[in-house]
Amino acid sequence: MERREASQSLILFLFTFLVFVNGHPNYKDALAKSILFFQGQRSGKLPVNQEIAWRFDSGLTDGSDANVDLKGGYYDGGDNVKFNFPMAFTTTMLSWSAVEYAKRLGLQLEPTRVAIRWATDYLLKCANASPGKLYVGVGEPNADHKCWERPEDMTTPRSVYSVSSDKPGSDVAAETTAALAAASMVFRKVDPAYSKLLLETSKKVWKFAINYRGSYSDSLGTAVCPFYCSYSGYKVNSITYKYHTTNDASYFNFLKSLDANDKSDIFSWDNKYAGARVLLARQALLNKAKSFEPFNQQAQDFMCSILPNSPSSTTEYTPGGLIYKLTQVNLQYVTSITFLLTTYAKYMASSSRKFMCGNILITPTIIRNLAKKQVDYILGENPLKMSYMVGYGERFPTRVHHRGSSMPSIKSHPKVISCKDGFQSYFYSSNPNPNVLFGAIVGGPNKSDAFSDDRTDYSQTEPATYVNAAIVGPLAYLAGSYSK
Ligand SMILES: *[C@@H]1O[C@H](CO)[C@@H](O)[C@H](O)[C@H]1NC(C)=O
Numbered sequence: 001m002e003r004r005e006a007s008q009s010l011i012l013f014l015f016t017f018l019v020f021v022n023g024h025p026n027y028k029d030a031l032a033k034s035i036l037f038f039q040g041q042r043s044g045k046l047p048v049n050q051e052i053a054w055r056f057d058s059g060l061t062d063g064s065d066a067n068v069d070l071k072g073g074y075y076d077g078g079d080n081v082k083f084n085f086p087m088a089f090t091t092t093m094l095s096w097s098a099v100e101y102a103k104r105l106g107l108q109l110e111p112t113r114v115a116i117r118w119a120t121d122y123l124l125k126c127a128n129a130s131p132g133k134l135y136v137g138v139g140e141p142n143a144d145h146k147c148w149e150r151p152e153d154m155t156t157p158r159s160v161y162s163v164s165s166d167k168p169g170s171d172v173a174a175e176t177t178a179a180l181a182a183a184s185m186v187f188r189k190v191d192p193a194y195s196k197l198l199l200e201t202s203k204k205v206w207k208f209a210i211n212y213r214g215s216y217s218d219s220l221g222t223a224v225c226p227f228y229c230s231y232s233g234y235k236v237n238s239i240t241y242k243y244h245t246t247n248d249a250s251y252f253n254f255l256k257s258l259d260a261n262d263k264s265d266i267f268s269w270d271n272k273y274a275g276a277r278v279l280l281a282r283q284a285l286l287n288k289a290k291s292f293e294p295f296n297q298q299a300q301d302f303m304c305s306i307l308p309n310s311p312s313s314t315t316e317y318t319p320g321g322l323i324y325k326l327t328q329v330n331l332q333y334v335t336s337i338t339f340l341l342t343t344y345a346k347y348m349a350s351s352s353r354k355f356m357c358g359n360i361l362i363t364p365t366i367i368r369n370l371a372k373k374q375v376d377y378i379l380g381e382n383p384l385k386m387s388y389m390v391g392y393g394e395r396f397p398t399r400v401h402h403r404g405s406s407m408p409s410i411k412s413h414p415k416v417i418s419c420k421d422g423f424q425s426y427f428y429s430s431n432p433n434p435n436v437l438f439g440a441i442v443g444g445p446n447k448s449d450a451f452s453d454d455r456t457d458y459s460q461t462e463p464a465t466y467v468n469a470a471i472v473g474p475l476a477y478l479a480g481s482y483s484k
Helices: 003-022 027-040 084-100 102-128 141-145 170-186 192-211 216-223 239-246 249-255 273-286 290-306 331-350 364-378 419-427 465-481
Strands: 133-138 160-164 355-357 360-362
Touching: 027 102, 027 465, 084 102, 084 133, 084 170, 084 331, 084 465, 102 133, 102 170, 102 192, 102 465, 133 170, 133 216, 160 216, 170 192, 170 216, 273 290, 273 331, 290 331, 290 355, 290 360, 331 364, 331 465, 364 465
Parallel strands: none
Antiparallel strands: 133 160, 355 360
């Protein structure tokens, strides 16, 4: 090749390469925002460095109904209730992300730790406040849902819910165990004393979970159902993280009870089979533990149930290419499944493994491409060119189903807005929310890629902590792979 030609093609190549790189979403920006979101969900006394500046202290008497201190933690979504079951799952996912993607999180690792600690400080109180009891929530959800109030104005009962030996809750206890154990790994080096406290408390809660068997939905009824009813039973929640943390053989016997016939093709705050399988596959792939190979097989079966070209795929996709599982807050399944995609691909790549879905060879690249496609869709590469992350990109949801975000801040409007006025003046209003809930990923579009941006349609416009918690890992992965 002539020199001139060669340099021209090099320039052309560089040019296309640059366009390609610049054509990707700004994953770093999205990553920072996805973590910032948690500040908007904070309950309790806010610190001086609170960046979401339209939020203020709330729930400062939480726990007083039971003469204990249960301040802090997170509101799960658009309401003002603290539901520990999804909050613990949120914490588990954030912690798993911080452990698995520590390097790629870079400057965002510290904010991720802060977000985890905001939850674990509260979960520790819930586990240690009263002997023989685990507190599992604050705020009467039925009364809360009848009001549209800023958290700072709350007038609804801050009822306190707990499980105990005669009112068991193995599901919520096991998820709390997982959250505390996973978080103990996050703080092992940076705060050993805190890490130890997390692990000790985790072990205590685990004993409670296995000694008093039962579902918390049966014990607490309408205090948790239909909001965060435990649908999938309580057998596998969390066992894996426990194992990962302690490597105690007695936990392994529990793992064997993980139902190999279960074909869950979903992953959520309620159903953790797939997450358990991928985490157990880690032992087989990274630690070469032969006894864990059956779990690796199950993890592969899960991947084959998700991948679009797999003969055993049971997953629906929208015409625009988004994983579509269920109508209510579908993006929660997209982010949590995407977390498993990038994470399992990482284990495969580290151990140079591939597998077959029927006659199709699956490589880490195939899985990562699907993960990237899901994240890109969320960030605006979709038929509507709509970003489903609030405050990211040019077009994003403006009528988010979120009490605090949809009403003026107490800073600009100090006068109390009552329970019913909130509905009249703000919930039913067609105006955009006055406060931007940066980083929140909402429920997302319907099966035809259509989106309402309608505050009253919580399925599409409500954010939730567990939706965001699960995208932190994939965003960290992509930010590291496609940095600008
Ligand atoms: C999605 O929403 C659009 C607009 O509201 C509607 O026309 C369409 O039928 C919906 N699709 C499904 C599958 O519900």
